[in-house]
Amino acid sequence: MDSLHIGSYTFSSRLILGTGKFSSSSVMLEAVKASGTQLVTVALRRFNREQPGDDLFTPLTSIPGITLMPNTSGASTAAEAVQAARIARELSGSPFIKVEIHPNPQHLMPDPIETYEASKILAKEGFLVMPYIPADPVLAKRLEEAGCVSVMPLGSAIGSGQGLATAEMLKIIIRESAIPVIVDAGLRSPSEAALAMEMGCDAVLVNSAVAVAGNPPVMAEAFAEAVAAGRKAFAAGIMEKSGIAVATSPLTSFLGTEA
Amino acid sequence: MSQMITIQVNGESFTLPAGSSVSNLLASIGSEQESVATVVNDQIVRPDNRASFRLKKGDRVEILIFAGGG
Amino acid sequence: MNPLPEWLSAGHDETRFRAMLSPDSPYTLEQLAGESKAITLRRFGRTMSLYAPLYLSNHCSSGCAYCGFASDRKTPRRRLEQEEIRKELGAMKRLGISDVLLLTGERTKAADFDYLRTSVATAAADMQRVTVEAFPMSVSEYRELAEAGCTGITIYQETYDPLRYAELHRWGPKKDFRERLETPSRALEGGIKTAGLGVLLGLADPQEDALMLYRHLRYLGKTYWRAGLSVSFPRIRPQTGSYEPPFPVSDHLLARMIFAFRIALPDVELVLSTRESPAFRDGMAGIGVTRMSIASRTTVGGYHDAESSDRGQFDVFDDRTAEAFCNALRDKNIEPVFKNWEHAYNGPSHMEAEK
Numbered sequence: 001m002d003s004l005h006i007g008s009y010t011f012s013s014r015l016i017l018g019t020g021k022f023s024s025s026s027v028m029l030e031a032v033k034a035s036g037t038q039l040v041t042v043a044l045r046r047f048n049r050e051q052p053g054d055d056l057f058t059p060l061t062s063i064p065g066i067t068l069m070p071n072t073s074g075a076s077t078a079a080e081a082v083q084a085a086r087i088a089r090e091l092s093g094s095p096f097i098k099v100e101i102h103p104n105p106q107h108l109m110p111d112p113i114e115t116y117e118a119s120k121i122l123a124k125e126g127f128l129v130m131p132y133i134p135a136d137p138v139l140a141k142r143l144e145e146a147g148c149v150s151v152m153p154l155g156s157a158i159g160s161g162q163g164l165a166t167a168e169m170l171k172i173i174i175r176e177s178a179i180p181v182i183v184d185a186g187l188r189s190p191s192e193a194a195l196a197m198e199m200g201c202d203a204v205l206v207n208s209a210v211a212v213a214g215n216p217p218v219m220a221e222a223f224a225e226a227v228a229a230g231r232k233a234f235a236a237g238i239m240e241k242s243g244i245a246v247a248t249s250p251l252t253s254f255l256g257t258e259a
Numbered sequence: 260m261s262q263m264i265t266i267q268v269n270g271e272s273f274t275l276p277a278g279s280s281v282s283n284l285l286a287s288i289g290s291e292q293e294s295v296a297t298v299v300n301d302q303i304v305r306p307d308n309r310a311s312f313r314l315k316k317g318d319r320v321e322i323l324i325f326a327g328g329g
Numbered sequence: 330m331n332p333l334p335e336w337l338s339a340g341h342d343e344t345r346f347r348a349m350l351s352p353d354s355p356y357t358l359e360q361l362a363g364e365s366k367a368i369t370l371r372r373f374g375r376t377m378s379l380y381a382p383l384y385l386s387n388h389c390s391s392g393c394a395y396c397g398f399a400s401d402r403k404t405p406r407r408r409l410e411q412e413e414i415r416k417e418l419g420a421m422k423r424l425g426i427s428d429v430l431l432l433t434g435e436r437t438k439a440a441d442f443d444y445l446r447t448s449v450a451t452a453a454a455d456m457q458r459v460t461v462e463a464f465p466m467s468v469s470e471y472r473e474l475a476e477a478g479c480t481g482i483t484i485y486q487e488t489y490d491p492l493r494y495a496e497l498h499r500w501g502p503k504k505d506f507r508e509r510l511e512t513p514s515r516a517l518e519g520g521i522k523t524a525g526l527g528v529l530l531g532l533a534d535p536q537e538d539a540l541m542l543y544r545h546l547r548y549l550g551k552t553y554w555r556a557g558l559s560v561s562f563p564r565i566r567p568q569t570g571s572y573e574p575p576f577p578v579s580d581h582l583l584a585r586m587i588f589a590f591r592i593a594l595p596d597v598e599l600v601l602s603t604r605e606s607p608a609f610r611d612g613m614a615g616i617g618v619t620r621m622s623i624a625s626r627t628t629v630g631g632y633h634d635a636e637s638s639d640r641g642q643f644d645v646f647d648d649r650t651a652e653a654f655c656n657a658l659r660d661k662n663i664e665p666v667f668k669n670w671e672h673a674y675n676g677p678s679h680m681e682a683e684k
Binding site: 178256 | 359552584612616
């Protein structure tokens with residue numbers, strides 16, 4: 001599988017993992033290792049002296065090849081996201097930031113306006129900005145213009161497991177983007193990840209589907225295999241669906257016979 | 260005997276000796292220096308500044324770690 | 330010579346396009362026509378956008394081997410003064426035309442940028458849409474042109490093969506392949522809203538040129554994503570001191586090309602001029618082509634004073650009147666559209682809104 005290039009970074013895996021919702025840190029870490037992922041997203045949380053095992057910085061960064069991508073979840077506004085990003089960069093040393101702003105707790109839908117504002121500011125400050133967005137093709141181009149290194153449109157709402165509900169919009173985004181497109185959120189099973197890769201996206205981000213699976217480390221492996229298969233198929237040139245209509249009366253008889 | 264001051268740490272009241280530094284605070288709550296971020300009154304305090312950054316009465320301190328999230 | 334830019338030399342997502350045009354294509358012409366028609370109908374409806382060309386001047390400083398207006402040809406040179414332009418536009422308006430394409434040759438003292446800009450302003454007063462097919466300009470010149478009321482430019486690369494290009498463009502500013510290649514980018518950068526591209530079919534290998542043209546359009550579409558794009562398909566026809574095209578393109582191949590572009594680029598306007606026969610134009614209407622010129626004169630002026638004996642840049646093949654052509658379209662259940670644009674939206678595109 002060809003490498004993924006984001007900014008000046010090169011990743012040999014096109015599967016990005018989220019670290020939330022796992023039954024324990026140790027299960028999560030096993031899943032991360034089993035998946036072969038090289039990019040993992042983490043949230044900022046207050047230190048709690050009662051639960052020092054929450055801290056993931058040390059365990060994650062001791063896995064070889066891992067780069068951290070902090071996210072700004074919890075922020076409801078651009079200002080909060082920008083502050084969170086700056087704090088996160090101090091801690092991680094990584095320039096990656098997933099701008100994740102979902103003010104409405106019902107569906108956790110990303111706020112396009114706050115996300116755009118935050119991304120613009122952070123891009124200027126030298127972050128490698130990866131915004132999590134609705135599958136809106138114009139928003140994707142605006143963010144590209146603003147200096148983001150990728151866009152991360154959702155397949156469906158976080159944790160909904162509704163797969164590629166936004167498929168048609170994703171296809172447009174993928175076709176028109178000059179930066180990597182990473183489908184993030186809503187993927188339920190490895191076949192959906194493979195489908196996303198077959199569409200031509202550059203990577204997928206999966207969290208819930210691995211974290212709540214019966215056996216997360218094995219599910220993580222399955223996702224990794226699916227992502228690789230989908231990418232391989234895309235690169236090999238997938239057969240066209242036959243959508244070519246045949247008219248009832250010939251349309252080209254006005255051309256006469258071939259010269 | 261040194262005076263005690265009250266500050267806010269992660270939204271809760273906390274008392275510690277006047278003139279304490281951020282490093283002192285981290286030691287007294289038992290957190291690792293390297294794997295937390297410290298923010299005092301919305302200002303990020305970098306690891307190399309923590310020993311010299313003195314806390315004052317009423318300071319709002321946030322001590323943050325990376326935890327699981329998607 | 331500079332190496333070609335990456336977006337031209339490297340192919341991305343063009344498997345289907347190549348398959349449609351390849352000599353052993355799995356797709357028959359009729360299959361492609363069917364899909365092209367379905368897409369045209371969905372995207373453009375049953376309409377044909379109409380425009381007319383107005384040659385402002387046939388002064389030229391370049392030496393293109395195939396052109397009747399090359400600087401070493403003996404054709405009488407003239408340019409229209411603003412009052413004459415107004416008369417021509419008046420005559421065009423009486424035919425119903427409200428969308429004009431202003432043409433000049435390569436940059437000369439007689440027909441320079443100031444003349445062009447003034448002429449654009451004159452045309453913009455009378456026409457809803459003013460497109461310019463002239464010489465490559467700078468970003469700031471395009472911005473001034475947009476401010477004067479120019480809504481689009483057309484510039485043909487003629488051929489994307491640098492060696493063939495060098496052979497054909499023997500002297501003058503048009504020798505610069507790279508400058509010409511980057512012209513649509515500069516125009517869109519300068520706030521011009523639409524760019525029309527094309528190759529002169531017959532000059533070089535049509536499959537290769539079509540592929541390069543496709544890459545050019547994909548690149549512009551991704552980079553200037555607010556811009557409108559169009560493709561024309563000029564095919565070499567006889568002219569004064571005729572040039573024999575080394576790669577003649579048959580009707581079948583031209584049709585296949587048009588269908589391929591329609592299928593691969595569903596949103597791009599596809600344009601046919603009066604170089605083509607009435608039968609070809611009528612046949613392609615509604616199944617791929619969405620814009621055509623009407624009642625064309627390819628001499629300088631020619632609408633107001635129809636008696637000019639000068640030869641034009643090319644011989645018009647479809648010389649039907651505007652009325653006759655519109656009736657032909659209506660017979661095919663296609664509505665001729667003269668005005669598809671609101672004058673109030675003219676002026677430079679605000680692409681750099683938030684920079």
